[in-house]
Amino acid sequence: MIPSAFDYVAPETLDDAVRALADAGDDAKIIAGGQSLTPVLRLRMNDPSVVIDLGRIPALRGVRDDGDALVIGAMTTHHDILHEPLVREHALLIAEATATIADPQIRHRGTFGGSLAHADPAGDLLASALALGAEMTIAGPNGRRQVAAAEFFEDLFTTSLQPDEILVDIRVPKHSGWTAHYEKFNRTAQAWSIVAVAAAVRVDGGAIAEARVALTNMASVPVRARGVEEALVGRAADAATIRDAAERAAEGTSPAVDGNADADFRSHLARVLTSRAVTAAAGV
């Protein structure tokens, strides 16, 4: 398909980008890696009059060590995340989830910030960002603000970003020494998640000292599996603990129904995959 006509601007600083967005009013769209936006434009599901490309702003790219947190620029590509040792060391869960996205071509273009801003409930990075307690830095005409992941995701394809705002970077508290696993369930290698589970644990002396578990595609937004976390923490890192904890995976979720799965099957998958994710993360 062919998109409607639009103007294209490629500012070189964040301030210029914020200004360009403000000038364009409601009718502008930001493009990051374009992996989700391009199909939207081509199918004419959206016809902005201006497309603002963040690709020329170096400050939005890369991962920085900021003491007790990593700061990941919104325009950092999936590929760069996968090849950044800092991420493996301090936020392994994000690396594990990123590795399951699509294929190398798409990972070379798609960005961390773009994925979060797009907020597809089947997107693989949302649950990890939520599990690790990430915080979004957002720039707008009135300056910057911080939003926790738990407040950032509001609904299907909807975040707390306002039309005149730009996601600048994502602050991920360090989880050094944690182990992690992202268990993705899909039908072909390059398909989106039907359900997936992001699990990170800190095992200390054979017991689970801390646990973070979040679910992909079990609601219109990523969901923390708090019941599972509760049932894990302070218990022996063994199969029985994990099996019992995983039983609580679907609590508080509201899974969608589509051709791949109804709500029953999704809830069932959430339990099975949680068990597998935590088992792999804890190395049991």
Place this chain on the structure above:
Amino acid sequence: MTAVAEPASSPAGEFGRSRARKEDAHLITGRSRWTGNLTLPGMLHMAVLRSPLAHARITGIDVSEAKSMPGVVAVYTGADLAEEQGDLPSAWPITPDMKKPPAPALAVDTVNFAGDAVAVVLARSDYEAHDALEGIDVDYEDLPVVLDLESAAAEGSELVHPDLGTNVSATWKLDSGEAGSGGDVEQAIAEAESSPDGIVVRRTLRQQRLVPAFMEPRAVVVDPNAQQATMWSSTQIPHILKLMLAMTLGIPEHKLRVIAPDVGGGFGGKLQVTPEEVLTLLTARRLGKPVKYAESRSESMQAAHHGRAQLQKLTLAAKRDGTVTGMKVELLADMGAYMRLLSPGIPVLGAFMFNGIYKIPAYHFSCSPVFTSKVPTDAYRGAGRPEATFGIERMMSELAAELGIDPLEIREKNWITHEEFPFNTVSGLTYDTGNYEAATARARELFGYDALRREQAERRERKDPVQLGIGVSTFTEMCGLAPSRVLGSLDYGAGGWEHAQVRMLPTGKVEVVTGISPHGQGHVTGFSQVVADRLGVPFDDVEIIHGDTQSAPKGLDTYGSRSLTVGGVAVAHAVATVIAKARPIAAHMMECAEDDLEFTEGRFQVRGTEKAVGITDVALAVFAAHDMPEGVEPSLDSDVTYDPENFSFPHGTHLCAVEVDTETGRVELRSYVAVDDVGRVVNPMLVEGQVHGGLAQGIAQALFEEAVYDESGTLLSGSFAEYLIPTAADLPSFTTDRTETPATSNTLGVKGVGEAGTIASTPAVVNAVLDAVRQFGVRDIDMPCTPMRVWKAIQEGAR
């Protein structure tokens, strides 16, 4: 057939040689000519407005805004073209009373599926054409939507075409008792049911709708201004297309030229005369300017024909020792909203294949094409034969399971043994050759059948969450479509011959013209090898000319695994004719008797001497024509039209092992062995490529692909995000091998391979899945066997 039979010579050893494809260099370096890349001076672009509704009356169309938009040259609706657009051709009236609705290229009063063309915009650029679609206002009045095949066929259903008075178009029957090719199936079933050592197995199997999903979406360009109106189209069938356009639009046939340039796949999906081709031609002629139409992927999914879509009610009667005594097949075939070129004939082709490789004493087949509010169905890789093979191979495995007999054993008990060929089947075909024993023995060995059975038992024993399943498919198919008299007896509108010319050029190079129309298979390479082999000239000295009705004027194109088995055989006969023409000239040149000459390795040699002339020397002498023998014309060209006497019958044994994760329902292919017998092999690498691609497509039907409509008739699987085609990452490394039982029905001994993998693999995989979960009480799972379906089947079965 006019060819003179010359003894086969294989001096250059071309048969069985894996040559790299002549086609590859230009394709992989991007020097290809796709229709979508063509640009002609002054060319306009056509965009199609499609119905968002599955069934509605058009109560008004306002195109005034669109007409005034930038770059727009014209906008046409169905009303504008009603007079000249005629009816899209449907060449296969399977019964004299078959009901068929009008099929206009642009809908006139009603739209009948979501995607039906409603209006076209012609503009100076593709962008402007698409922008202007938004300036067209259509008022629709909803009509009832008919989606489910079984309810569509039922009495009292809402109607897709009320004027026809029914959704059931026809009923086509084949009964071995009536035809005299076998016994009475009702009697066989009654006997099996009443006898203590009889068994009757009944299943209703579903063949889901599939999207052919060729790599290059359809595109067409028409230049109305040349001496002949010229159409470039991404089609499999330039010759049939030309004829059909001439016949349906009333354009004199000699004023039309159709070119199929590089074509990126078809799988039957481009064996069609499409509304878009008709509209491009009509608008170009009206406006006197070249017009291009190039569809998007989403348009292709929505509006290009789909395949399969059947409901199969199957009854197998047998003795408890596993001997099959009868097979009854009752089919409903989903036509979608219209009949396209071959739509109703596709399921009918299956009539001859439901008996598979078996000696079935009594057989009954009936098939009813049924209209629904969906995109029309038509040929898709295998066309009727995969559906039938699925039916029989699933049923043989079901029978084996019901009787507790090994599925390979039950097949062996019933198959035609190699001594029994030629064999007249219960459906009326004559299988020329085959050796099912040899292919099965080889497959069994490569697969490690017994070891896998042991592992399967162990996993069952220890209640492993991952269960192993082993699936069998021993298939055959009819290839080389087709003997014209057979097509005639089936009321098909054309024949099945093929045409070839061989032209020896003065310098010894060879031009070969064929009526087949390659679209990715590698025919240029394979045919060059056939010519090099037979004529004894270098492979690189052969040029294959095809896909243009001006330079390759006669032919019936490529589908039904016919290119080598019919087209290649025609070429071989044309080569033989050239050699026969050269013989008296060579004798004259060497002043000897014709009978003293032996033709080997491209040379005529006087028997028992060193004296010889090459065919290339003869070619030059013929060009000069200074000294021809009395009454011999100075030409080394030949022109052959070959009509096959019989189909060819490739066969094979495919074995598949799957691991089923019983906790998630996920099916993982663990190993796949395909032993195919495609007769003599010209180029093993091309055969291998066809088998691998075919397997991927057949496995895709078993596990991944399905065109799904929602309850309003909107296609949900409208892109590759929902319509899942597998990639290499989803498939195991295939183990392939061959046995070679040459066909006796053609001079090359070849059988055809284009569809084999697709036909064989679907039942192999589904049988494997069922073999893994039958222990939980599961007897069938609809395709594709998605994790949810498999998991639910286990839950329900275990209940």
